[in-house]
Amino acid sequence: MTLISIESVKLHNLVKSNNKCKEIESHCLVPGDVIVLTGKRQFLPCDAILLSGGCIVNESMLTGESIPVSKTPLPNNNHTMTWKAHSGEDFKRHILFCGTEVIQTKPTSHGQVKAVVLKTGFNTAKGDLVRSILYPKPMNFKLYRDAFRFLMILAGVAVIGTIYTESLTEVVVKALIIITTAVPPALSAALSTGIMYAQRRLKTKGIFCISPQRINVCGRLNIICFDKTGTLTEDGLDLCGVLPSQGNCLQKLHNFASDDTLPWSPLLGALSCCHSLVSIDGKLQGDRLDLKMFEGTQWEFEQSSSENKETVSSSLVLKPGQACRSGPAEGIAIIHQFPFSSSLQRMSVITQEIGQDNHVVYMKGAPEMVIQFCREDSVPKGFSSELQFYTMKGFRVIGLAYKVLEEVKPRSNSSFIREDVESDLEFLGLLILENKLKPETKPVLQELSAANIRTAMITGDNLQTAITVAKTSGLVPENSSMILVEAEEPSGLSSAKISWHPVESQEQTSSNTKVSLNINIEGRTILEEAQGDYYFAMSGSTYQVVLQHFQSLLPKLLVNGAVFARMSPGQKSSLIEEFQKLDYYVCMCGDGANDCGALKVAHAGISLSEQEASVASPFTSRTPNIKCIPELINLNHAYPKLAPYRPPAQLMSPPLLLSVVIHVIVTTAIQVYGFVVVQQQTWYSEHPSRACIYGNASTSNTSTFFNSTGPQTANTQTGFDLNMNHESYETATLWPLTTIHCIIVAFIFSKGKPFRQAIYTNYIFTAVLTIQLGVCIFLLFADIDNIYKVMEEFIIENRKLWLLMKKCFNYKSKSQYRKTIRAVEMDQNWPPINQSYRTKPVIRHSDDKAQVYSNPAFESNEFVK
């Protein structure tokens, strides 16, 4: 069965020759087919590139984020570049992925929403998810490697054991016995059962796992990387206000809550129109930042069907609300979007005032990014200091800009070129949002720190905001010093440069007070390491330069790196890999689409999502905070507190070997003692059968074994016939010793503190072991003649027991013949003696050849030769 056929969705396949639609089954789709997406909600059966119209898609299966995502058509440009190269990092905004749900389509007035099939089956995004479940990435976990080596050693020992055998048959038989004894056959089953139980326990805590082999690694995690927004801080943002830019200066903060509504201006236009919100079932949905920003303006929205041929026919129209002082009465339509992408750190929209011809572009994004697209003269003088002021307080700051598009030639929307549109903008101001810490963040970070587990923040947000959040959350201890690492690409004749600045003195630092070192590409200058408790903070651009030009410094920076800001999704996953190269066991905890790569490459990626499972990460937590992290680390152990060190990851690790060695010494000592002492007994004989008195009691093996274990039984007056195969006092002594020893070992090797609760708290297990020990000792010393007989007949050969149970529980076999027998027994009139029965009269056809033969398996429309 193909993947596609699982989704029994029917789609319209566009027949290119005459532009007519034909309905075909999903599994018939092949790359290159053009499909038409109707307005109904549907799950996509293939990956497809959007050619015309727009789509709103729920991509939570891919990203774990259930925010609707807008998809825009691929621009229809006449150039020779491939579509992927041309769309750059942001190519995904044109792709509709298999398994994601199309919530809404936006046809253009030119025609339907069309997409061309790109990939089908296992090559699609959904196929990728299935493949990652069926064929998970092999985990290079030392435990498995060591376990395999251990089994190989045991097998080697077993093979050596066969040397002592004589005939070929004996070699084969004994080899099998030795191998099955030496190589524990239940080992793999025990490991799988353990993982299964852990997975089930995680599920009860709201953590879902699609990659169970990673569960074992969780106990070893020693660095946890967190995304900031939505993970450490609240998902929802509080709107503080906006700093309008006027006359090349930033004005005082306009507070949405306490001040009047803003008068109509391009700034208000940007706040009300520059977003990717969509109306689903009459409700606005989308990015939380966008929602808060729009709500602050007190504007309203409506879904319109524009007459304008150039616009998407069902675009969002935004109008000033009743509380607003002024604004375009007819409203503004968003006619084109360049949706937000984390790698670009910005988004833009092209709007048109209803009834007017002019088009306006609005842009919003990371302030540092937005000013790169603004005219230099429009960027206010106090920009950097104001930005620093708010980011140092931990606020989330967004830059806004706009321009009026002078000439918009009549052309299709999809042909707006981003580079043309996003240039020479005018800076409008800064939007300030408060992003509070989640209440669970601080205690969990404290718990991790007490357990000596390192933590780091990898965020797409501003560096200064990230540092402030790191300090307030306790990710970086209050009394420690923070060092900002800055690096510059080589330019012209100057080589790449890296410098270190203490963060505290940022505001007052002048260039001569900075602890700055130039390091050339060959890395001749050496970093003077700061002393004491210090942490590094760096931005994505610095990380990139270090990766390319200062590879030798990277490990040193990473071992003390705590804050990584303005990181693109690609840089996030690269950083995780760099940590892994340093032999860290890395956990990544994130919540958004920008964390997907990092979540996948980490040893344990945990996505905070409402979804049960997404392709985004091996673990998904329904609890929307970082409390799931200690639970994941502690999952097998259930000990209330995290231990301050990690359990060994290798079987050959000294602490594990030490306990095995001590165990071997104790076992050897006890067994040697038993072996020697039994030979010194007065009743000892090399051939016990001769030493035993022949009697008239049972001759069972069981009785032989139990009665030959001690002097009292050897001399017993009851006397059992011991002329059997098991005539060895040594075996009879060592066997019960070994049995009792096994039970004790099961108790001792079930390690409790500090990784698990003490084993005695597992009451069922303790009770089972105690009963086993009790039964063993009882059987060893009990001198009850009939017990062995009872054991053999009633327990080992348990037919009588089974019959008794059947009688007690009134169990009746469900076999048909048993049912018939029971029915017959109940039937008083059976057998019907002196009675006779006749069959029903048979209607015979005169011509036997014309008789119709009816085959129930044959359908009349089938052709039979």
Ligand SMILES: Nc1ncnc2c1ncn2[C@@H]1O[C@H](COP(=O)(O)OP(=O)(O)OP(=O)(O)O)[C@@H](O)[C@H]1O
């Ligand atoms: N909807 C949006 N529209 C425009 N710009 C945005 C939007 N959301 C975020 N930004 C800007 O882009 C930057 C990068 O965003 P990104 O989603 O990668 O990371 P983040 O949400 O800031 O942090 P984190 O990685 O911790 O989730 C943000 O810091 C912000 O300045």
